[in-house]
Amino acid sequence: MKWAKVVIKHVILISSILIACMLLIISISVYLWQTTDEGRLPAKTAVVLHAINNNLVSLDINIRPPAIVSGGGSGGNPLLREDLVIPVQGGVQIPVRMYRPQGEGPFPILMYYHGGAFIEGYGSLETHDNIIRSLATRTNSIVIAPSYRLAPDYVFPTAVEDSYSAIEWAVEYADSFNGDRERLSVVGDSAGGNIATVMTLMARDRHGPEISAQVLLYPLTTFQDVPLESREIYDSGYYLLSRQVMYLARDLYTPDKLMWSHPYTSPLQAEDLSNLPPTLIITAEFDPLRDEGEAYAERLAEFDVPVRATRYRGVMHGFISFYEVMQSGRYGLQETASFLRQVNQGTADIGDAYNLQVRQPPQGFDRVRDQTEAFAIAAYLIGRSGANLFSTP
Incomplete structure (x- = not known):
């Protein structure tokens, strides 16, 4: 039996060494992923970006190891889903x-416009389904998300005209799906944020449906060549949006240079932003669109539009789409839902003086949770990479 004890001791020792080596590899990997030329990233942001940029997961991200990383869902009244076509x-x-x-x-009606650079293949209802579904649950609203036509087959103004037709359809048929046309809001992210705010301009200009609120998630607000520091610093594409894609979007969606100055493509330069609804704008620190989103908030405030702007530190473009794996994404989704609920209940209090709120990365328990999950995901990704390496012929 003596030899058995020796074997067991050696097995325990070897196992301990292997575990220590694995932990060291994970720690070094995460540290390296956090280090960028533009600044040091929080562990969770670094891990998610590494996974996406190295094609370890797709953009409809699903990198949660079972029973380790929890989701960000919300309970409540079960939802009915319908896929329709409208004229x-x-x-x-x-x-x-x-x-x-x-x-x-x-129920309140919420029109959601998905991002994707206005171009076919960059965004769809499927890539944004988690946000659409979650907002319906968290706001107890009817969320209607139109799949507007995209470039290069359809250039401006097709996307915004399709989107506005969807609003008119929603108002006309509200009674058929128990919708409250008096509580109508618009929400959009990235290119969809551009479309969402254009909807408020079109509704105002055309004396159309009254829109109660708009929420713009890291929106594109100008096609013009204006000096914006964030576009220069974060243009590589590592933070999920590149200068190349922005130029491609402009070339395909607005092929005529005259289109760039139209208020329905570049609301940041619109001459009149008055009489628009209460607004929430959310931006991300590591995002080429950060500065133009915040500049748009300032311009709205100049026209006495009630506006609140929040910059989330330590995150990248599109971070709310990853609310199931990023605590900051959950914060952003919660802020969006809370703002919409308050508007629908008539309790929103934005205040008269505009100021940009800067939200720090998760602290306390949430920070510990994010870091623990980041290391768990990193272990999963490293293990997956190793398995793929050994399975390659």
Whole structure:
């Protein structure tokens, strides 16, 4: 039996050494991923960006090891999902996805415009379904997300005309799905944030439906060549949006240079931003669109539009899409939902004086949780990379 004890001791020793080596590899890897030319990233942001930029996961991210990294869902009234087609300009129809609570209602209506650089293949209802669904649950609202037509086949103003037709359809048929046309809001991210705010301009200019609120998540607000520091610093594409894609979007969506100065493409330079609804704008620190989103908030305030702007530190473009794995994404989603609920309940208090709020990366327990999950995900990614290496012929 003596030899058995010796074997067991050696097995324990070797196992301990292997575990220590693995932990060291994970720690060094995460440290290196956190180190960038633009600044040091929080562990969770670094791990997520490493996974995406090295094609270890797709943008509809799913890198949660079972029973280790929890999701960011929300309970409540079960939702009904409907995929419809609605008529728009030119006698054609576009797909629309609707999530609505069960019950009599009437429920507030929220129009959601997905991001994706206005270009086919960069964003869709499928890539943004988690946000669409979660907002319906968290706000107890009917969320209608139109799949507007995209470049290069369809250039400006097709996308905004499709999107506006979707608003008119929602208002006209609100009674059929228990919607409250008096509580109508618009939300969009990135290119969809551009479309969302353009909807408020079009509704004002055309004396159309009254929009109660707008939420713009890291929006693109100008196609013009204006000096913006964030576009210069974070243009590599590592933070999920590159200068190359921005130029491609401009070339394909607005091929005529005259289009760049139109208020329905570049609301940042619009001459009149008055009489727009209460606004929440969320930006990300490591995002080429950060400065123009915040500049747009300032311009809205100049026209006495009630506006709140929040910059989330330590995160990249599109971070709210990753709310299931990033605590900052959950914060951003919660802020969005809270703002919309307050507007719908008539309790929103933005205040008269505009100021940019800067939200720090998760602290306390949330920081510990994020770091623990980051190392767990890193272990999963390293293990996956190793398995792929050994399985390669």
